[in-house]
Amino acid sequence: MILLHAGNFTKDFAKAVLQVRPTAILGVSTVGGAFNQQVIENMSLVNERPIIFPYSNPTSHSECTAEQAYTWSKGKAIFASGSPFAPVKYEGRTFTPGQGNNVFIFPAMGLAIFATEATRVTDEMFITAAEAVAEQVTQDDFAKGLIYPQVKDILKVSVNVAVKIAEEIFNSGLAGVKKPDDIRALLKSKMFVPAYQ
Numbered sequence: 001m002i003l004l005h006a007g008n009f010t011k012d013f014a015k016a017v018l019q020v021r022p023t024a025i026l027g028v029s030t031v032g033g034a035f036n037q038q039v040i041e042n043m044s045l046v047n048e049r050p051i052i053f054p055y056s057n058p059t060s061h062s063e064c065t066a067e068q069a070y071t072w073s074k075g076k077a078i079f080a081s082g083s084p085f086a087p088v089k090y091e092g093r094t095f096t097p098g099q100g101n102n103v104f105i106f107p108a109m110g111l112a113i114f115a116t117e118a119t120r121v122t123d124e125m126f127i128t129a130a131e132a133v134a135e136q137v138t139q140d141d142f143a144k145g146l147i148y149p150q151v152k153d154i155l156k157v158s159v160n161v162a163v164k165i166a167e168e169i170f171n172s173g174l175a176g177v178k179k180p181d182d183i184r185a186l187l188k189s190k191m192f193v194p195a196y197q
Contacts, residue, residue, distance in 0.1 A: 014036070014038040017039055025043060025050075025052060026055060027056050028055050029063060032060055032063070034064075036064070037068070039064075040072035040077070044076050047076075049078050050073055051078045053079070053081065055082035055100060056082055057082045066085035070145075075095070079145060080098045081097060084097075084099060095144060095145035096144040098150075100147075104154075108161035109125065109165055111159075111190065111191065112163075112187070113169070116170065117175060122172065125168055129161050132161040136161075159191075162187050167183060
């Protein structure tokens with residue numbers, strides 16, 4: 001673990017990157033600009049594909065922008081943020097920044113638990129959820145720089161993740177209801193749809 005005080009945060013952080021050689025940096029500091037050019041360039045020196053995750057919200061508190069991450073890493077960064085960023089053009093490529101957000105896991109987890117009347121929540125359920133999210137990232141998504149599904153597909157993604165979690169719940173014997181022939185239909189029957197007549 002590296003402890004940095006606020007006074008020399010970015011200077012010390014850039015040095016620490018060269019000493020520690022991390023493969024990923026995750027920003028949860030709410031210090032806007034903490035991942036400065038030297039930090040990103042140093043990450044690119046010690047990694048073929050540096051993982052840059054500035055997760056702090058709102059955008060003004062993000063440790064770096066998507067444009068900074070892609071430009072300063074010369075297009076090598078694997079990037080996801082807590083705040084939305086517009087696509088970035090760099091040397092003829094267009095990168096689509098993704099959002100690393102709990103919206104990909106928790107609504108699906110809640111739906112699966114509710115629909116199956118699960119008696120417990122286990123680590124295996126969260127591992128299953130993470131794997132189910134990862135399965136939905138296509139090669140085309142990867143080519144655009146995405147490592148999460150696109151947020152615009154969140155309903156479809158959530159149902160697919162909930163199906164996998166529900167299967168885990170039934171297979172582990174934690175369900176409070178009998179396993180149906182069609183798990184997806186069970187889940188959809190329990191979903192709230194905000195449509196009014």
